[in-house]
Amino acid sequence: MSSDSISTAETSTVRDLTYYVNIISRYLSPSSGTTIPSEGSELSSDERLQYAIKYYHEAHELFPSSYEIKLLGHKIAIKEGNMTQAQIQFDELRMLHPDHEPLKEYLVEITYSVRHRTMDDNFTFFLRLPARTQKEVIINSAVWHENTNNLLDACELYALLLKAYPDTVTYYGAHAAQLALKCETQHKPLSESNKYRKLFVEDILEPILRQNIVIHEESLPSEIKVFNPQKDTSFPISTSTSPQPNYPTNFNVTHDQLKTWLERAQGFYIANKEWRKVFEVSFTVMASCGILKFESGPKTKLVVIFDDPKQLPSKVFEILNKESLTTFNNSLTYLGTGTPHPFALSIGIACFVHCCHEFYQFVAGLKSTPPEGNQRTCLTPIYIPGLSKTSETSLIQNLSDNQRSSKKRKLSFLLAEESDDGDGNEMVNEDSTNNSVKNIMNVKNLLIEEPNPQKSDSTVTGREQLDTNLQNLIKEWEEFYNVSDIYIEEVRSYRERAMNCWKLCASLVERTDGETQVLEKELERLIKEWNLPFDVSNAILLTRGDIALSHGKVIEAREFYYEICSRSSGAWNKHRKEEKYRKSLLYPSSQSTHDDELDPTSTDESSIKEQIPLLLLFRVCYSISILHLAIDLWCQAPVELYMILVTIPFTPITQEHFEKDDWLVDRKMKEVALCDIECKRESFKWIETTQEDLMVRSIKELMRCFEIELNAGIKCYPLDQTLGNIIVLSQHGWPYWRDRMFRPIVLPLIKKCGGLIYPDLLRFVNNTDILRELLALYREYPNLNFAFYPISTDDQPASTIISIQALESCINRPSCNETLVAFYRERLAKNLDTRHFKL
Numbered sequence: 133m134s135s136d137s138i139s140t141a142e143t144s145t146v147r148d149l150t151y152y153v154n155i156i157s158r159y160l161s162p163s164s165g166t167t168i169p170s171e172g173s174e175l176s177s178d179e180r181l182q183y184a185i186k187y188y189h190e191a192h193e194l195f196p197s198s199y200e201i202k203l204l205g206h207k208i209a210i211k212e213g214n215m216t217q218a219q220i221q222f223d224e225l226r227m228l229h230p231d232h233e234p235l236k237e238y239l240v241e242i243t244y245s246v247r248h249r250t251m252d253d254n255f256t257f258f259l260r261l262p263a264r265t266q267k268e269v270i271i272n273s274a275v276w277h278e279n280t281n282n283l284l285d286a287c288e289l290y291a292l293l294l295k296a297y298p299d300t301v302t303y304y305g306a307h308a309a310q311l312a313l314k315c316e317t318q319h320k321p322l323s324e325s326n327k328y329r330k331l332f333v334e335d336i337l338e339p340i341l342r343q344n345i346v347i348h349e350e351s352l353p354s355e356i357k358v359f360n361p362q363k364d365t366s367f368p369i370s371t372s373t374s375p376q377p378n379y380p381t382n383f384n385v386t387h388d389q390l391k392t393w394l395e396r397a398q399g400f401y402i403a404n405k406e407w408r409k410v411f412e413v414s415f416t417v418m419a420s421c422g423i424l425k426f427e428s429g430p431k432t433k434l435v436v437i438f439d440d441p442k443q444l445p446s447k448v449f450e451i452l453n454k455e456s457l458t459t460f461n462n463s464l465t466y467l468g469t470g471t472p473h474p475f476a477l478s479i480g481i482a483c484f485v486h487c488c489h490e491f492y493q494f495v496a497g498l499k500s501t502p503p504e505g506n507q508r509t510c511l512t513p514i515y516i517p518g519l520s521k522t523s524e525t526s527l528i529q530n531l532s533d534n535q536r537s538s539k540k541r542k543l544s545f546l547l548a549e550e551s552d553d554g555d556g557n558e559m560v561n562e563d564s565t566n567n568s569v570k571n572i573m574n575v576k577n578l579l580i581e582e583p584n585p586q587k588s589d590s591t592v593t594g595r596e597q598l599d600t601n602l603q604n605l606i607k608e609w610e611e612f613y614n615v616s617d618i619y620i621e622e623v624r625s626y627r628e629r630a631m632n633c634w635k636l637c638a639s640l641v642e643r644t645d646g647e648t649q650v651l652e653k654e655l656e657r658l659i660k661e662w663n664l665p666f667d668v669s670n671a672i673l674l675t676r677g678d679i680a681l682s683h684g685k686v687i688e689a690r691e692f693y694y695e696i697c698s699r700s701s702g703a704w705n706k707h708r709k710e711e712k713y714r715k716s717l718l719y720p721s722s723q724s725t726h727d728d729e730l731d732p733t734s735t736d737e738s739s740i741k742e743q744i745p746l747l748l749l750f751r752v753c754y755s756i757s758i759l760h761l762a763i764d765l766w767c768q769a770p771v772e773l774y775m776i777l778v779t780i781p782f783t784p785i786t787q788e789h790f791e792k793d794d795w796l797v798d799r800k801m802k803e804v805a806l807c808d809i810e811c812k813r814e815s816f817k818w819i820e821t822t823q824e825d826l827m828v829r830s831i832k833e834l835m836r837c838f839e840i841e842l843n844a845g846i847k848c849y850p851l852d853q854t855l856g857n858i859i860v861l862s863q864h865g866w867p868y869w870r871d872r873m874f875r876p877i878v879l880p881l882i883k884k885c886g887g888l889i890y891p892d893l894l895r896f897v898n899n900t901d902i903l904r905e906l907l908a909l910y911r912e913y914p915n916l917n918f919a920f921y922p923i924s925t926d927d928q929p930a931s932t933i934i935s936i937q938a939l940e941s942c943i944n945r946p947s948c949n950e951t952l953v954a955f956y957r958e959r960l961a962k963n964l965d966t967r968h969f970k971l
Contacts, residue, residue, distance in 0.1 A: 398664030492671030856890030887917030
């Protein structure tokens with residue numbers, strides 16, 4: 133085959149450089165699809181190579197000093213498999229054209245193939261290069277990426293250099309680490325998807341920690357040389373006769389740099405819940421610096437630490453306090469001067485965070501599987517005042533004992549103390565109820581008539597059946613309580629472990645002034661520096677809140693709970709904003725503003741739900757409400773309760789749910805009454821609750837707030853409004869409230885006040901029994917005035933006749949959960965003040 137048949141420029145006597153570069157590159161390209169012009173058939177790879185060689189020789193004679201032609205000759209040598217010639221030409225190119233931009237781009241192509249292992253000619257050639265040349269190629273490419281602001285690519289190349297060639301760590305390691313941190317600061321990624329910190333910790337810091345680290349207080353001495361691309365602008369080209377580069381023997385770093393690196397590594401492993409590695413990297417840093425000495429190494433020591441997880445805090449602090457401590461610089465002898473070494477303090481706080489996360493998983497129900505169904509449970513605090521007094525007798529135990537007196541007490545859901553005057557079985561007549569609303573929800577006022585033993589046999593038979601059912605329920609509740617009690621004791625041990633760890637952290641700073649403030653500030657700083665994920669930060673807040681609660685520090689605990697709610701609200705608001713923006717992109721006609729632009733740290737809804745379990749949020753809101761009740765801020769308590777009832781998935785709750793809660797709480801009170809004095813000092817105790825149980829607790833506490841409103845007097849709060857709210861709430865678990873609130877409290881007060889003006893009643897009340905009770909009350913006392921719904925746009929209440937007619941028409945109307953949700957939502961809007969957030 134003659135060259136005349138394939139040349140497209142035979143008429144030219146002198147071909148220009150661009151022509152040769154293009155045609156040679158075309159023949160060398162494996163995907164060029166080059167064809168024979170005269171025949172139109174595609175050339176094989178060998179044929180393309182031969183044509184490339186032919187044109188290369190022509191071009192080399194015409195342009196012997198051209199960089200482009202020399203580079204093509206180098207690539208042809210690689211294609212021919214002549215790596216020796218390819219290397220000679222490569223070294224010649226680097227010697228003659230060190231700052232030539234196309235050469236730098238070629239080096240970038242080579243390192244791209246190496247990073248991604250593309251198994252092409254570039255990767256094959258790189259593997260045949262001497263180690264010194266490989267280092268230079270990687271370094272030149274990394275600097276090029278850095279200068280063009282491709283920092284992540286530069287970091288990956290530096291990481292490749294440090295892992296493949298450990299001798300370069302002492303010279304290039306510090307710059308690589310600082311560049312990785314610069315990447316993270318620039319992009320601000322979420323902690324759980326922080327690829328920059330992952331690269332730093334796993335690929336850069338790991339080889340650094342294998343070195344002998346020498347720490348300097350402020351800056352490195354001038355005689356110590358480390359890599360700086362701003363100063364080292366030229367890179368020597370090594371040859372076979374060039375001396376080996378003289379890298380430092382030790383890894384030199386400033387104290388602040390290493391402190392930052394350690395904290396970033398701790399944050400990375402905490403975010404990924406790799407707790408063992410948290411302590412491994414921490415102790416390795418201290419061992420590499422000579423601060424701690426381990427006879428068998430940090431990893432061996434960790435086997436002992438994690439052998440019994442519950443002993444982890446004491447073992448970690450035993451290492452920090454008793455292992456052989458050396459000083460790397462007299463001015464940094466922190467432990468010897470009464471100030472803890474920052475590395476030791478960060479390890480101690482990391483241990484505390486670990487304890488918090490373990491506790492959080494139990495309390496939030498992430499490790500629980502209750503006996504009934506597959507529902508998750510959480511541990512919910514309940515307030516038990518007057519622990520030194522005898523707890524009340526439960527309804528179930530009363531009903532199962534036919535030898536009791538003719539009047540039986542049901543346990544008050546609000547755990548009210550029995551008054552000191554009078555016998556516990558004393559009868560309470562209607563007049564005493566009407567004449568005083570004080571302490572209206574006390575258990576003495578919740579007396580119900582026991583069936584008369586002289587009644588018919590059918591009644592007795594029904595009574596026996598009721599007792600049998602109750603005994604079966606008691607058996608089930610007893611089993612649940614026993615299992616739950618073991619679980620609660622285990623969780624309490626985790627709380628004690630976290631509390632002990634916090635005390636050990638405080639012991640590190642106990643010789644300084646204001647040690648509490650020092651520890652608090654350091655914890656806040658580390659949480660920010662670690663860039664912890666949402667759930668870990670919430671775990672710290674929840675644990676500290678529960679620890680404060682166990683010590684009776686109600687205000688402090690409330691602030692921690694508030695912070696959880698505020699953070700969760702912010703996360704959900706951010707998610708809703710992002711969803712709005714996404715919808716505006718899908719549907720351009722929808723409204724969107726500049727503020728709706730997506731944040732680079734956006735998360736999807738599943739991620740938020742995983743990091744903020746709703747059951748935990750409900751538990752936190754409930755905790756805030758009972759704290760308000762415990763310190764007599766009862767007017768603020770309904771807000772959180774309404775939030776729960778508006779948001780919680782609405783599942784039917786029956787009388788049995790309420791009776792079970794009565795029994796469990798009463799059992800808890802009896803257990804506390806028998807415990808030691810130290811146990812009685814805690815007014816808040818845990819019970820294990822499902823979603824339905826927490827809903828029951830919320831309803832009971834809300835009813836308790838309404839009771840306090842009644843006790844406050846008519847002048848302070850509209851009595852009609854309070855009574856109407858109680859009637860609406862009584863629908864839950866009906867007839868549970870019938871003989872506890874509705875008949876003994878609500879109906880007598882309606883008679884006493886001459887009626888009930890509650891225009892929203894027929895909107896929110898669907899219970900047929902309640903409506904029939906109100907209708908029967910009107911028929912018995914026709915002079916009462918009622919207004920059950922508005923009749924005009926001005927919300928003027930309807931007359932009694934119209935209200936009663938409307939009530940009659942609503943009897944047997946099907947119930948609807950949405951009406952109760954609407955009730956809670958409206959009450960929430962009325963009670964919400966500026967201190968609260970949207971849930």
